[in-house]
Amino acid sequence: MSEDAQQRKERADRLRKMMRRPEAKPEPPERESLKEGIERRMRELDEAERESRRDDGEAGGT
Amino acid sequence: MLIHQLALVSETKSNTITPSQITRVAAALQKQATRDFAPLWQVNATVDAFDRLEDVPVGYWPLIVVDDVPGAAGYHTDENKQPYSLIEYSDSWSLTASHEMLEMLADPFGNRLVSGKSPHPDQGQARFLVEVADPSEDEAFGYTINGLLVSDFFTPRFYDPVTVPGTRYSFGGHIQAPRTILRGGYISFEDSATGDWWQQIWFEGNEPKFRKLGKLSGSGSIREAIDAQTKTVSRLAASGPSSKQYLAARTLTAHVKESTSARAGVWRAEIERLKGANPAEKAFKDKAAKPAKAKTKAKGK
Numbered sequence: 001m002s003e004d005a006q007q008r009k010e011r012a013d014r015l016r017k018m019m020r021r022p023e024a025k026p027e028p029p030e031r032e033s034l035k036e037g038i039e040r041r042m043r044e045l046d047e048a049e050r051e052s053r054r055d056d057g058e059a060g061g062t
Numbered sequence: 063m064l065i066h067q068l069a070l071v072s073e074t075k076s077n078t079i080t081p082s083q084i085t086r087v088a089a090a091l092q093k094q095a096t097r098d099f100a101p102l103w104q105v106n107a108t109v110d111a112f113d114r115l116e117d118v119p120v121g122y123w124p125l126i127v128v129d130d131v132p133g134a135a136g137y138h139t140d141e142n143k144q145p146y147s148l149i150e151y152s153d154s155w156s157l158t159a160s161h162e163m164l165e166m167l168a169d170p171f172g173n174r175l176v177s178g179k180s181p182h183p184d185q186g187q188a189r190f191l192v193e194v195a196d197p198s199e200d201e202a203f204g205y206t207i208n209g210l211l212v213s214d215f216f217t218p219r220f221y222d223p224v225t226v227p228g229t230r231y232s233f234g235g236h237i238q239a240p241r242t243i244l245r246g247g248y249i250s251f252e253d254s255a256t257g258d259w260w261q262q263i264w265f266e267g268n269e270p271k272f273r274k275l276g277k278l279s280g281s282g283s284i285r286e287a288i289d290a291q292t293k294t295v296s297r298l299a300a301s302g303p304s305s306k307q308y309l310a311a312r313t314l315t316a317h318v319k320e321s322t323s324a325r326a327g328v329w330r331a332e333i334e335r336l337k338g339a340n341p342a343e344k345a346f347k348d349k350a351a352k353p354a355k356a357k358t359k360a361k362g363k
Contacts (some may be wrong), residue, residue: 004120012115015146017130018138019073 064106066167068095069122070159071115076129077151084127085111087129087156090201090207091163098233102217105167123166125159127151134160135289137172139282143168150298159202160212160296161195165285168194168215172285176221180251181241181262182272188251188260190221190241191284199298200246201225203236243270250275261292 001009070088072079088111091277093323095107112118115126136158139145147162149155168174180188198214205212214234222240231237236244241248248270257277264270278287279313296309353355 008117008118014175015115015140018140019148
């Protein structure tokens with residue numbers, strides 16, 4: 001296998017690994033990652049929205 | 063000028079994409095990049111189809127079609143921070159591929175910001191993440207190239223400070239004012255006063271709404287983080303088959319197939335005709351014969 005073909009194959013293998021497990025990218029353990037931060041914030045927003053709808057329902061939908 | 067070289071390749075397992083399909087989509091994307099996008103955004107790119115991921119030359123940025131996109135996030139960077147995009151297979155995967163290609167060309171590294179007035183009525187200045195296909199990403203605003211559905215995209219005028227009637231804010235002309243989203247689209251921006259990220263989205267209902275994402279932290283590009291939350295590639299994959307644009311494109315594709323098949327038949331017949339008798343050969347033989355006749359006459363004198 002030529003050097004060029006070897007490089008292409010190695011790159012293809014690396015891409016496949018990343019495609020299978022994107023969450024496996026290493027993140028510093030001591031702080032929240034970019035993605036984790038936004039996911040946490042989205043969960044908080046969704047939860048707030050659900051509570052708000054529940055409150056509206058209990059108040060008779062007004 | 064440096065040219066961006068993109069590779070379109072399939073890694074699907076449960077859905078089959080034939081070499082014919084992948085090359086046709088690559089040709090449509092190349093046309094879009096060269097004819098439509100380059101004059102407006104001053105970016106030169108090539109788009110080539112490859113049979114396998116191993117065939118993609120070093121230095122090319124891959125657009126990879128897969129059965130299912132992990133986390134529904136299209137845009138990614140590899141270990142060397144070089145971009146690659148994942149395209150979820152669907153009946154309208156050419157639309158998704160076009161969307162990813164355009165955004166990769168306008169902002170290869172996912173961190174390009176442009177400042178302007180925030181669309182939120184309570185905010186002042188904002189910094190917008192440059193995602194050229196998001197505000198008009200719905201297939202209703204797409205158009206066809208070679209019979210295949212491709213995505214609309216906004217022009218650099220999208221960030222103008224004022225609205226001027228008749229200005230081309232998006233390629234298809236659907237966006238009528240700067241920093242405006244259409245139904246099915248969205249825009250991501252940072253409130254400069256607070257550093258919080260926001261989105262204006264219009265995925266449902268009769269009007270757009272705002273949602274706050276908070277402050278960004280950690281590694282990775284801004285676009286990777288935004289994509290992970292907005293799940294663009296899955297929404298595009300799910301939305302395709304229901305729209306009039308998509309159905310029109312499918313009908314056009316069927317007609318295009320008929321016409322290209324007929325044309326291919328004509329070319330094959332022409333090749334067979336040339337194999338039998340090449341008119342160019344006859345022309346040379348006639349020219350070569352004339353000087354010999356002249357010499358014979360001279361000898362006879």
